Amino acid sequence: MTVHAFHIFDRKGKTLFTKRYSSIVKNQPVQDAELLSEQRKLIFGMLFSLRELVGSLTPEGESPALHSVRTGAGTLHCYETISGLRMALYTNNNPNMGSNARNLDTSKTSFQNALKHIYSELWVDCVVRSPLYRPGDIQVDGNGNDVGRFDIRSTNFEKKLDAYLASMPWFR
Amino acid sequence: MGFLHLFIVNKSGGLILHRPLGQSAPRIGTNEWLRIGSTFHSLHAIAAEASPVKLPGNKNSAGADDGIEEIRGGGLILKCLQTRTGVKFVITAEPGTSDLDAVLREIYVLYSDCALKDPFYELEMPIRCELFTNAIDNLIEKVESGGFKTR
Numbered sequence: 001m002t003v004h005a006f007h008i009f010d011r012k013g014k015t016l017f018t019k020r021y022s023s024i025v026k027n028q029p030v031q032d033a034e035l036l037s038e039q040r041k042l043i044f045g046m047l048f049s050l051r052e053l054v055g056s057l058t059p060e061g062e063s064p065a066l067h068s069v070r071t072g073a074g075t076l077h078c079y080e081t082i083s084g085l086r087m088a089l090y091t092n093n094n095p096n097m098g099s100n101a102r103n104l105d106t107s108k109t110s111f112q113n114a115l116k117h118i119y120s121e122l123w124v125d126c127v128v129r130s131p132l133y134r135p136g137d138i139q140v141d142g143n144g145n146d147v148g149r150f151d152i153r154s155t156n157f158e159k160k161l162d163a164y165l166a167s168m169p170w171f172r
Numbered sequence: 173m174g175f176l177h178l179f180i181v182n183k184s185g186g187l188i189l190h191r192p193l194g195q196s197a198p199r200i201g202t203n204e205w206l207r208i209g210s211t212f213h214s215l216h217a218i219a220a221e222a223s224p225v226k227l228p229g230n231k232n233s234a235g236a237d238d239g240i241e242e243i244r245g246g247g248l249i250l251k252c253l254q255t256r257t258g259v260k261f262v263i264t265a266e267p268g269t270s271d272l273d274a275v276l277r278e279i280y281v282l283y284s285d286c287a288l289k290d291p292f293y294e295l296e297m298p299i300r301c302e303l304f305t306n307a308i309d310n311l312i313e314k315v316e317s318g319g320f321k322t323r
Binding site for chain 1: 174176177196197198200204208211212215218219220221222223224225226227232233238239240241242243244245246247248250264266
């Protein structure tokens with residue numbers, strides 16, 4: 001199981017954090033900043049519309065939420081907080097949860113739990129509680145570099161995120 | 173085992189069939205169905221575009237264009253089978269329903285047996301074929317009573 005990319009979007013679709021993991025850089029040519037930014041907007045729009053779609057198809061009594069979207073090329077896992085913050089994690093399609101891969105359902109929920117952990121323990125602790133942070137300050141340009149008043153690199157969010165993902169049994 | 177809905181989208185995104193498959197299926201009006209069909213058609217393609225890795229030629233292992241195969245949400249599983257001709261068979265069900273892939277493939281077989289071999293059926297037009305809808309209902313009944321063996 002490889003992680004390809006990780007994005008965090010706010011309510012309005014602005015990218016708050018984005019990271020591509022090196023496993024795909026070998027196979028794909030370097031894309032320029034414009035293209036990556038367009039791709040992120042596409043991802044946000046897709047998440048937004050998919051949630052509407054799932055909402056209209058879900059039976060009564062169940063709360064609509066989008067957990068994962070699988071295509072032939074990979075799976076997109078998403079987690080949305082009540083404040084509208086959306087986290088999107090791209091992985092490939094083969095769950096490798098140790099020797100027995102029979103527990104398909106638990107592998108799905110563990111992504112939800114992982115993303116929830118990333119939000120509540122890492123994002124809230126490192127970024128939201130940082131004394132320099134003000135909502136709306138973060139802006140990310142095409143290369144994933146922060147512009148604007150608050151720089152995510154002033155927190156250890158990225159380091160902690162990498163450490164957390166590396167500790168997951170499904171990360172390689 | 174809770175099947176919810178089946179819908180079929182033609183290669184231009186128009187809806188050619190929608191059918192509730194169980195009692196817990198939410199009631200959705202015809203206009204809303206048309207909207208769902210075309211939205212799904214576009215999102216199916218966008219999902220393949222937005223992915224950081226793409227399959228070679230953007231075709232999956234079945235030779236059809238890559239796109240959404242499965243969506244899992246709270247309280248819902250949606251599975252889609254895209255054929256080489258661009259027709260998409262989409263089924264929704266409650267979580268915990270097994271054999272969705274096999275059921276989808278069987279519905280594809282029923283489509284080619286009942287709708288395509290019907291001499292009056294025009295391709296890409298809405299399917300108005302009692303044989304097809306009866307066969308679908310029988311299939312769902314058979315699966316729910318546990319009598320369905322995957323090929």
